[in-house]
Every structure is written in structure tokens, then in C-alpha cells.
Amino acid sequence: MDAAELIRLNNLQLAARVVSDRLLLGVHQSRRTGMGTEFEQYRPYFPGDDLRRVDWKLYARSGRYLVKESATESHLHIRLILDLSGSMNYTEEGVSRLDYCKVLLASLAYMGYRQNDPLSFYTLKEEGTELLVKEGKNSFHRILYQLEKARAGGKGGNKDERFPEFQQKQKELLILASDLLEAGGEWVNLVKKAASPYRQILIFQVLGRQETDFDLKGFYRFKDLETGRNVELEAESIRKEFRESFAAYLAGLEEALRLPDVHLVRASMDTPLAGVMAEGLKTISRWNS
Amino acid sequence: MEFLNPGIGWGLLALSIPVVLHFWHQKRGKELPWAAYRWLSGAVLQSARGIRLENILLLILRCLLLALLVLYLSEPLLKGSEQEKVHWVQPAKEVVDNFRFELEEAGKKGEKRFWFNGDPVTELNAIPADQPADLQLGMNKAKAEGKAEIYLAGHDGFTRFTKVYLPAAYTLHTVKSLYREPSGQETIQGPLKVLLQSEKESISAALEAITEVYGIRFEVDEQRKPGQRYDLSFTHQPDSSATLNLVSGAASLPVSSMTGDERTVWFNELLNPETSDAVFNGELPEIILEALRGEVPVRILSDRQLRDKFAVRKAGRTEGWFSSVILVLFILILGAERAWAIHKNS
Numbered sequence: 001m002d003a004a005e006l007i008r009l010n011n012l013q014l015a016a017r018v019v020s021d022r023l024l025l026g027v028h029q030s031r032r033t034g035m036g037t038e039f040e041q042y043r044p045y046f047p048g049d050d051l052r053r054v055d056w057k058l059y060a061r062s063g064r065y066l067v068k069e070s071a072t073e074s075h076l077h078i079r080l081i082l083d084l085s086g087s088m089n090y091t092e093e094g095v096s097r098l099d100y101c102k103v104l105l106a107s108l109a110y111m112g113y114r115q116n117d118p119l120s121f122y123t124l125k126e127e128g129t130e131l132l133v134k135e136g137k138n139s140f141h142r143i144l145y146q147l148e149k150a151r152a153g154g155k156g157g158n159k160d161e162r163f164p165e166f167q168q169k170q171k172e173l174l175i176l177a178s179d180l181l182e183a184g185g186e187w188v189n190l191v192k193k194a195a196s197p198y199r200q201i202l203i204f205q206v207l208g209r210q211e212t213d214f215d216l217k218g219f220y221r222f223k224d225l226e227t228g229r230n231v232e233l234e235a236e237s238i239r240k241e242f243r244e245s246f247a248a249y250l251a252g253l254e255e256a257l258r259l260p261d262v263h264l265v266r267a268s269m270d271t272p273l274a275g276v277m278a279e280g281l282k283t284i285s286r287w288n289s
Numbered sequence: 290m291e292f293l294n295p296g297i298g299w300g301l302l303a304l305s306i307p308v309v310l311h312f313w314h315q316k317r318g319k320e321l322p323w324a325a326y327r328w329l330s331g332a333v334l335q336s337a338r339g340i341r342l343e344n345i346l347l348l349i350l351r352c353l354l355l356a357l358l359v360l361y362l363s364e365p366l367l368k369g370s371e372q373e374k375v376h377w378v379q380p381a382k383e384v385v386d387n388f389r390f391e392l393e394e395a396g397k398k399g400e401k402r403f404w405f406n407g408d409p410v411t412e413l414n415a416i417p418a419d420q421p422a423d424l425q426l427g428m429n430k431a432k433a434e435g436k437a438e439i440y441l442a443g444h445d446g447f448t449r450f451t452k453v454y455l456p457a458a459y460t461l462h463t464v465k466s467l468y469r470e471p472s473g474q475e476t477i478q479g480p481l482k483v484l485l486q487s488e489k490e491s492i493s494a495a496l497e498a499i500t501e502v503y504g505i506r507f508e509v510d511e512q513r514k515p516g517q518r519y520d521l522s523f524t525h526q527p528d529s530s531a532t533l534n535l536v537s538g539a540a541s542l543p544v545s546s547m548t549g550d551e552r553t554v555w556f557n558e559l560l561n562p563e564t565s566d567a568v569f570n571g572e573l574p575e576i577i578l579e580a581l582r583g584e585v586p587v588r589i590l591s592d593r594q595l596r597d598k599f600a601v602r603k604a605g606r607t608e609g610w611f612s613s614v615i616l617v618l619f620i621l622i623l624g625a626e627r628a629w630a631i632h633k634n635s
Binding site for chain 1: 318319320321322323324325326327328329
């Protein structure tokens with residue numbers, strides 16, 4: 001099932017499950033072993049190990065001191081941030097950027113939910129950042145509900161505002177779904193402010209095929225989704241220039257976001273969601289190991 | 290307000306061009322909601338297509354420009370009363386008959402009517418006899434200024450000057466056909482000796498036509514035989530020995546060699562269908578016949594040639610202050626339009 005079909009399902013919960021089931025691997029596997037509920041392996045006793053962890057029944061059978069081990073359960077606070085600026089309404093072949101991002105975030109939330117990770121959800125609007133779902137009971141379902149309700153519009157968010165909750169020194173994962181189409185580097189500033197040694201930042205930059213390749217033909221009236229201004233242009237006459245300036249912008253963005261613990265994943269709106277997610281999660285599992 | 294060139298008023302239709310362009314420009318272009326607008330607008334300036342009529346002010350300015358241009362070209366005259374009509378009538382029965390209605394109407398309106406000799410027309414049927422009446426001399430004599438309506442036959446027997454100068458604009462009314470009732474008895478007796486040295490093809494065709502219709506036979510020599518006297522000669526140089534000379538291509542001859550004797554008929558042009566309207570229209574046999582009868586020792590003029598015989602004397606007065614005002618206004622608005630357009634683009 002490709003992205004367009006999933007989005008047409010209009011059922012975020014199902015879509016999230018379909019996408020996530022394709023990635024049976026967890027979001028973050030723990031490599032450390034220790035106390036836990038699920039048995040993983042036995043290892044020989046070393047001096048210093050807690051005697052209570054020696055499996056005495058096994059000792060009775062085998063005469064060897066073996067320690068029971070299980071994977072430690074790690075809990076990672078996942079904060080999901082959805083950009084709701086007007087440019088998110090950009091639509092290509094029936095798929096809007098907002099819908100694509102919604103399914104993407106829902107799928108990621110589902111994976112976190114399966115692992116009992118605390119989830120919270122924010123949106124970025126013209127007025128600023130808004131906390132819609134706090135971590136806690138039923139947060140996944142509340143996130144799905146808020147995602148379905150979310151409507152994009154207006155100009156970009158006020159990126160100078162700090163996320164108050166972001167100041168906590170607790171290990172967490174920040175997932176941002178946006179197009180990062182902003183003048184003056186507001187996004188870079190925001191990410192720089194949010195970056196901290198305790199936080200992983202995973203940015204999904206979702207772009208349309210026409211935005212990156214720009215092979216439109218003919219005469220169009222381009223209407224700015226954020227300001228409503230419009231301009232009439234012959235697509236062919238500006239193709240080269242647009243491609244160059246846009247590629248330069250993307251390169252500059254990539255350069256600016258090359259920060260520790262910041263991962264930028266660029267996705268096209270016609271690529272399957274599972275692949276995009278897998279690419280994003282790979283960067284995080286690198287971090288976990 | 291009157292216009293010297295009212296025909297140019299149709300040029301006002303050109304006003305529709307910017308308007309149509311404006312709406313055409315607005316209509317084209319599929320609307321495309323676009324997120325990466327900032328990277329687009331950087332390219333806008335360079336790709337602006339020709340004249341962009343984006344805003345109404347510019348449209349109005351440009352329409353105004355066109356309207357002023359048309360107004361200037363059509364030379365408006367504020368004092369319309371000055372331009373009364375003066376009718377000049379060639380004293381010839383065919384002309385009077387042909388334009389009787391127009392002339393009578395003019396008489397009823399009380400407009401001035403003159404014969405070509407300068408005498409006022411009192412009774413249309415009383416055609417003055419002192420022919421040929423010279424239009425230029427008549428105009429000088431009558432001293433009637435105003436828009437000249439000239440009624441004449443399409444030949445050059447109305448003046449001895451190369452050009453007739455008129456005080457103001459004029460309109461020509463020509464009797465197109467010089468057809469005459471054939472006289473009951475054909476007086477010309479054949480066979481006639483003909484020397485044919487100019488435009489052989491068209492002339493011999495005309496001669497054949499005459500033979501066919503009137504039964505006049507021609508004996509045509511293409512080379513001059515010594516001692517032979519010719520009744521009719523077609524040459525580029527007048528031939529003193531012939532009874533009647535039809536000299537074509539006379540435009541290239543010196544004026545001094547063109548004498549006014551009755552034995553010579555001059556044609557400015559060559560008698561080819563390509564060069565002569567009369568030949569093209571098949572009037573050559575008639576011209577030859579009339580020359581033989583001694584009736585019209587004048588040249589038939591085409592419309593263009595006839596127009597060339599007239600010119601408006603440019604007096605400083607005709608360039609009115611109104612035209613200059615329009616011109617200044619035009620330049621001012623042009624400047625404003627340019628300034629605005631450049632301001633918009635930058």
C-alpha cells in the first residue's frame with residue numbers, strides 16, 4: 001500500500017498500524033541487559049553480581065553459577081511536533097503534505113505506544129507552539145484524535161518561542177514533521193535551541209515531487225499558500241532558476257542542521273511511508289547502540 | 290470639432306488591443322497553490338513576459354496613449370465653421386449630369402459652387418463655353434477657401450499646371466467612365482497607315498478590336514518605310530510626318546519637346562497593361578478612336594495620377610494649437626506610463 005492509498009483510508013489508527021507492522025523492529029532496541037521481566041539469556045556469575053540474581057534452581061541441576069538476564073526496558077519520552085503552517089496544505093496528486101505528515105506521525109506514535117513510551121504532541125502555528133496532548137494515560141489515542149482534527153493555515157509559526165518543556169534534563173526524542181520551507185532560517189534557530197545532549201531530534205522534511213524537481217510545463221498562476229499572493233509565470237522559463245535556488249536552499253539547510261543528535265530525513269510525498277520511517281528510525285537505533 | 294482625416298478614427302478600435310490583452314493575460318494560467326513561493330518570486334523579474342498589463346492604472350494610461358495618438362493623427366479642427374464646403378465643377382455636360390444630385394443638394398444648402406473658370410454656378414445647365422477652363426486660375430480668381438469638393442472628368446484637361454494647389458483638404462469626384470454614344474455615322478475611313486514602334490502587343494490588340502467592331506482596317510508597319518506618310522503613329526518620340534501621333538512614355542521626355550499641337554496625344558506611361566490603368570481596363574481602343582476623331586486630345590488619368598495633380602498648400606495655420614496640446618499631452622502620458630511601468634517592475 002503506498003502513501004496515497006493509506007491517506008485515502010482516512011483512518012489514522014489503521015494506517016499507523018499498517019505502516020508500523022511493516023517495521024516489526026522496535027523503535028529503540030536496548031543493547032544493555034539487566035533486570036527485566038522478559039528473560040533473555042544466562043551468563044556466568046562474576047564476582048560483584050547480586051547473589052539474588054543467580055539462578056539457584058539451575059545451579060542445582062548443572063552445578064554452575066549462572067545469572068539470569070533480560071533486556072532492560074528503556075523508556076524514552078517521544079515528543080511529536082506537527083507543523084501547521086499554510087505551506088503544509090500543498091497538494092500533489094491528491095496527497096496533501098499535511099495528510100502525509102499526519103500518517104507519518106501517527107505511525108511513529110503507534111510504535112511508541114506499543115513499547116509503552118511516553119508520548120506527547122505539539123503543533124506549530126502562527127500563534128506559536130501549542131501542547132495538545134500531554135504524556136500520560138491514553139496519550140496515543142488522544143494524539144490520534146488531535147491529529148485528525150489538525151488543520152493547517154496561515155503563516156509559519158513563531159519559531160523564536162522556546163518550548164518550556166524542552167528544558168528538562170530527561171532523555172527524549174523529538175520528532176518534527178514539516179516542510180522546513182521558511183525564509184530567514186527560523187527552523188534552524190528552533191532546532192538549535194532545542195538541541196541538547198539529552199535529546200535526539202529527528203526531522204522529517206516532506207517535500208513534493210514538483211518542489212524538488214520542478215518539471216511543470218505551461219503557464220501557471222502560482223498562489224502562495226501562506227500569504228495568498230500570486231504570480232503568473234511560464235514554468236519553463238523559471239525552471240532552471242527555481243531548481244538552482246531551491247537546491248541551494250536545501251543544501252544550506254542540510255549544512256545548518258548538521259548538528260550533534262539532529263537527524264534530517266528528506267521524504268518525497270510519493271514515497272511509501274514505511275520506507276521513510278525505516279530511514280528515520282535507523283538514525284535513532286544508531287544512537288541507541 | 291471636425292477631423293481632417295476622419296478615417297483614422299477607426300484607429301480608435303486599436304483601443305481594444307490593450308483591453309483584450311489585459312483580460313487575456315488575466316485569464317491564462319492555471320491556478321496552482323504553491324508552497325515554495327519564495328524561491329519562485331526570485332525569478333519573477335527576469336521572466337516577465339514582454340509588456341505586462343498587470344494593473345488597471347497602467348491599462349488606462351496605455352489606452353489614453355492610443356486614444357491621443359489617434360486624435361493627433363486625425364488632426365482635429367476645433368473651428369468647424371471655417372471648413373465650409375466649396376464645390377468646383379468642371380464645365381462639362383457629362384460631369385454635371387453625373388453629379389447633378391450632389392450639386393443640387395449643395396445648392397439647396399447654400400454652399401458655394403464654382404465652375405472651374407472661377408465663375409459661380411448659377412444654373413447647372415448653363416455650362417460656360419470658354420473651354421478649357423483652368424481650375425488653378427479659377428480658384429485664384431474666386432478666392433473661395435474651404436474644403437474643396439471637386440467634380441471632374443478623369444482626364445487632365447482641367448489645368449495647364451503640373452499641380453493644382455488647394456487651400457484646404459479636398460475630395461475628388463470623378464466621372465469614371467468616358468463612354469460616349471457612338472455617333473451614328475462612322476466618319477473614319479480605312480484603311481489607315483499605321484506605324485507601330487512602341488508597345489506592340491497591347492496596341493496591335495487594340496487596333497484589332499477596333500477593326501472588329503468598327504470595320505476600320507489598319508495597315509501596320511513596324512519599321513518605318515522611307516517616303517511613306519502615316520496616318521497614325523505609335524512611338525516614343527513625336528513624328529512630324531504622321532497625321533496623328535500617340536506618344537507613350539512621355540514622362541521621360543524633356544518638357545520642352547512636348548508641344549501642345551493637336552496632332553499629338555501624350556501618354557506619360559507606357560501603354561502596357563502593367564503600367565497603364567487605361568490599358569489594363571481595356572480603354573485603349575476607345576482612346577485611339579477618340580484621338581482619331583479628334584475629340585479628346587487629352588490624357589486619361591488614373592485615380593492615382595489624378596490625385597497626384599492636387600496638393601494642399603500647407604499653411605502654418607492648419608497646424609492648430611490643439612494638435613500641439615495633444616502632442617504635449619501624449620508625451621507627458623508616455624513619460625508617466627514608462628515611469629509607472631518601471632516603478633512596478635523594480
